[in-house]
Amino acid sequence: MRVFVSFIVGATFGVGLLISGMTNTNKAQGWLDIFGAWDPTLAFVMGGAIVPMAIAWQLTKTRKPIYADSFPSPPDPKIGRNLVIGSTLFGAGWGLAGLCPGPAVASLSFGGVGGLTFMVAMLMGMLIAPRVRTRLDQLATAS
Amino acid sequence: MHIDWIYGLIGGAIIGIAGAILLLFNARIMGASGIIGGLVDGSGKSDWQERAAMVAGLFIVPGIVALLMGGSQTNVTGNFVVLIAAGLLVGVGTRLANGCTSGHGVCGISRLSLRGIVATGFYIGAGGLSVVIFKHVLGVI
Numbered sequence: 684m685r686v687f688v689s690f691i692v693g694a695t696f697g698v699g700l701l702i703s704g705m706t707n708t709n710k711a712q713g714w715l716d717i718f719g720a721w722d723p724t725l726a727f728v729m730g731g732a733i734v735p736m737a738i739a740w741q742l743t744k745t746r747k748p749i750y751a752d753s754f755p756s757p758p759d760p761k762i763g764r765n766l767v768i769g770s771t772l773f774g775a776g777w778g779l780a781g782l783c784p785g786p787a788v789a790s791l792s793f794g795g796v797g798g799l800t801f802m803v804a805m806l807m808g809m810l811i812a813p814r815v816r817t818r819l820d821q822l823a824t825a826s
Numbered sequence: 827m828h829i830d831w832i833y834g835l836i837g838g839a840i841i842g843i844a845g846a847i848l849l850l851f852n853a854r855i856m857g858a859s860g861i862i863g864g865l866v867d868g869s870g871k872s873d874w875q876e877r878a879a880m881v882a883g884l885f886i887v888p889g890i891v892a893l894l895m896g897g898s899q900t901n902v903t904g905n906f907v908v909l910i911a912a913g914l915l916v917g918v919g920t921r922l923a924n925g926c927t928s929g930h931g932v933c934g935i936s937r938l939s940l941r942g943i944v945a946t947g948f949y950i951g952a953g954g955l956s957v958v959i960f961k962h963v964l965g966v967i
Contacts, residue, residue, distance in 0.1 A: 688851045689876040693883025695844035696856065696928075701888045701898060703837020704830060709901045715953040718962060724834040729931060731838025732845065736936035739846035751853035760940050769923025770930070770945040774952025776915025779908055779960055779967060781901075783927045784920060785858035788881060790900045792889030797902035801913040808917020809859070809866040815918050 685750045697789040703728040706790035708781025715778050764823065765816060845933055852876070857929020858884070859920035867921070903967060908960075919949075 704710045704724055713722025743754040777783050782790075782801055790798055845856040854876075861877045864870020870877050892898035903909060920926040923945050925934065930949075934942015960967045 685852050685873075686875050686879045688847065689854075690879040690883040692844045692848040692852075692856060693880035693885075694887035695847070695883075696841055696858075696880075697884040697888035698891055699837045699840030699842075699844060701837070701891055702840060703834045705837070706888065706892075707899055707901055708903070710830075711953075712957060712961075712967070715950070715957045716961065717954055718958060722830075724830050727831045727834035728838035728841070729935075731835040732842035732932045733936045735839060735842030735846045736849075736932055739849045740937040742850060746850070748849075748853035749851045751851075754849070754853050755855060757937075758934075758939055758941055762941060762944050765922045766924070766941060766945055767948055769919045769921070770948035771919070771952040772915045773919030773923060773926060774949030774954075775956045776912040776919060777927075777949060778953035778956025779915070780903065780912030782912070783858070783916060784862055785884065785926070785928050787916075788858065788862070788884045789888040790898070790902075791885055793892050793898055794900040794902055797904060797906075797909055798900055800906055800909045801902065801916075804910045804913025805917040806862075806866055808914040808919075809863045809921050810917075812863070812918045812921030813867055816922055819922075 688750065696785065699732075700786050700789045703731075706786045706794075710781070711777065711783070711786075712781040765819065768819065841928075841932065842936075845928070845936075848880075849933075855929060855933045857925050857933060859926040860924065860929055863917075863921045905966065908967060923949075 700706055705728060710722060710724050713720060714725035748754055780801055784805065787802055787805060791802055848854050848856045861880055865874060865877050925945060930942040930945035935946060
């Protein structure tokens, strides 16, 4: 059942991304383009998504998950170097192409060679990320 | 153009409902980069079927819906150097930060996670700067 739920969630997530316009790279780049033709759509998408999620987080306080033993524990609140460096690199790439991981997968079937190129590069990046992390840790301990 | 925000709000609510279902049923956080990344680097081997099922749904179903709608525009740039650089940055960055727009943004902010809020601040800030530099200053995108 967990596998079935995962498929339904992926499908629903993808349809939401498509309807909201987030598979259109102009939307993400328009949101980030504060000195150009600024497009506020992404704020509405975020706002619309945060409301059901906030309700779900509230429900986790009094209920048990249906197909699991317990809910994920609260994250370590520590703001590490990797969080800051990683988010900065991610943002730079997001601005460049207008794609982040969810929409990149959702638009893969109609994104042409360009979308496929981005996807292959993204998977390569994910593959080398553990080595980049180790290298950053080495640099931090060396200094 | 003027009704785009309504589609944004409806689509956003659907995304949030998807995340809520994954949390309440499977006790998992709907972060696209974490789910894909775990398949790529082998860290998600123990639950690879769930991860693969989610990626399959995310890939197949929007494709079918787009086809029924008569196609959907992504407006992806034709500059392959930009696409490769951007893909590498997104891949490395989201894995280093342990999350992207869905994990840190949607799922993190909604539980008032400080990490999610800080990450979102940095990737939006860097994204804005990236557009200023590469579009307005250098003119490559």
